Amino acid sequence: MEAVDLGQLLSSKQDRRIRVIENLLRGKKTVSTLYWGQRYHLLPLLNLSKHLARGGLDTAIQDLQQRDWVTVDAEQKTLRLTAKGEVGLAQHAYYRPVTVDQWVNWDLNAARQRLLLAVQVTSQFAHSTARYYPLATDQETRRAVRQWFHGAKGPALASDLATALTASLRQLPNETASIMTDQFTGFDQPGLTLEQLALATDQAIWQIRLREFDGVAQIARDAWQTTHPLHNLLAPLWRLPVSTSSQATLAAVTAGGDLQRVADRRKIKLSTVREHLLEAAIMLPVTDFPYELVLPPAMREAFRTAVHGDLDSWQYVALPQAMQAEYDFFYFRLYAIWRMKQEVPA
């Protein structure tokens, strides 16, 4: 990720923690990372760069600092865009993915692997190529595509797939559709690498990746239709953006469980139940979380009168002693999430 790419993830109105951005990209899902990811509106980045090394953003940060585009706090933990940075960034036309609100619902890297192999297999099948090298992928992708192809192959597959892909890519900016097409491997087309696409279109690699994620998410979403030729291959990759254990905790609590009782029944700690609930509250739409049960109106009212100003400036330790005695940090954080969900419709 280069300076301009990182700059896109920063704000002039909010200090943003480097570690949070790094952990989001690397897919480290702690409650704190998710909470701040939500505060920064950066949750779609979750898991997009699993191989990013710890400290992998340092070069980009140094570059931004040298340009005077950001200020770094004394502890070297947070970044804030300067006025010069805002102007500088505004001069770069930057890609805005159109499917970004879908991203947390898909394992986009897995979907991309499956899509690429399925396109190759179908393309070679359409041209009756008996012998070719399949794209190098992991065994799970190979297994899934083999199984899909076994059920899907037939005289109409290639034209059905061409029609479906065209329909999906048409909904995206032309250059994104073009980049998606160029990365495909198939008959008489080895496909271009990320680096080659970046060079050919004079864009940074990260922007190319954003376009690829956009294309993959669009195709995956369209494949939700049961008549779509890739339905059986891609639909299983849709998922709730919440871990299965958190889902189980949430279901138990929604069914009317007291938190301690749910903890006992599930043989987990109360603190784990709370972490599960916070994860679910952050990642799910406000209507999918039992706020009425866990954060009843009286409690909300108590917090409403106790905290003021910008959400980012709220501090649990600044609450009146009596409130701290009555409510754990968990409720304070949950109230903040609930408030956030009021501000930003999910």
Place this chain on the structure above:
Amino acid sequence: MESLTASLQRVFGFSQFRSGQEAALTSLEAGKDTLAILPTGAGKTLIYQLYGYRHPGCVLIVSPLLSLMNDQVDRLRMNGFKRAAAINSLTPFGERLSILNHLDQLQFLFLSPEMLSQPQMLNQLQRINLSLLVIDEAHCIVQWGPDFRPEYLLLGAIRDKLQRPLTLMLTATAGKQTRHEIAKQLRSTPAVVTESVNRPNIFLDVENVADEATKQSRLQDLVKRLPRPGVVYFSSKQQASDTALWLQQTAGVTAAAYHAGLDAEDRFKIQQQFMTDKLDIICATSAFGMGIDKDNVRFVIHYHLPADLESYAQEIGRAGRDGAPSVAILLYAPGDEQLPLALGQSNRPEAETIQRYYAHPQSFAADEPQIHLLAFYRDHGISQAAVERLFAGRERERNHALSQMVDYVQSPTCLREKWLQAFDEAAPAHDEACCAPSNQPLDLAAIHLLQQAVTPAPIQKVPWQERLARLF
């Protein structure tokens, strides 16, 4: 049992073996361990594929290049051998487990030396019927052994533990010393099947350049004038990448880098682009080449000095497989031998480090490569004195190999003669189609290697809808 030729016809649809294949198979069929030294492109993999087809049990192939293993599995599948798998350090845990659980059903198993030397793996392998053990790229026992892959040194002991299965050692190049060393390490006295390493259609050229800048501009000039496609070899990944970009931008060619730092998808795409003539130039490190079958490579340029003539022979062997005139050019600037020297030394612990390590092994961090290497030897019960001897001996061998390479570069007389000498082969008489040592200019026209004037096809940018439609 059906004849070898009948099997060849049945499995591959060929009626004739390429030279060397039949001799190697005949030797194996007679139950003899075999060292097959066959040039790249001679179809070495066919030997063990056909053997595996004709005999029950599993063919175990030890291969040093991780990136290549999956290619080889794919290739086997393409040839109809579905029961093939590979395990190396990059194999995800779940996949590894599922392969191990079905080990007895496999016909071909590829393993990295690291995997093979793990006790659990050895236990599993002892339980299955191995029809053949293949040591691929067997020269790595010598070239890479003590410096990079200590596991190769265990192969002899491992082979004993596997009850000495019939063994096939494969390599493209091995001089007398290397042959001897391979046999010694594997505790075997193999029958040797070999072909001449000479490649008469490859013109040999060495060019002296004054410095790095001159070398770069000479490279650019050559790339513009030589017929394509071609390969340029570098010792550094970064320089391969940078130069590919630079040539693409300044020499009017399509170029890409290929090295071990690329991920599997990129490697696949670059390789396929090159195979289908969509790339003019590959800027490569030594990771490129093993397993590449492309007939019409017209030139191989070495930007850096290889560490020995065997690597050099192997790399220039990518040129001219179709038998048409091709050229191997080595660009040499004064002091170029320092790089391979330094690369060799950086992997080798100093005598003092060895002493201190053996005295206090706990006080060293094992994640440092040199220490890792020493820990490996110590854990395998190799004494300090033996390790010191090993490294000293290795250093002498490397220096000797490098001095042979430098001799080649500085030779005022026939290069082919110098080259083949190292392989105990006599060279044919020198003529104008043979070579141009460093004191003689390279005349591309005289050797029919000037690029034919081509009018570049106008680039039409076809809309993506149409490009997509062409795929299906």
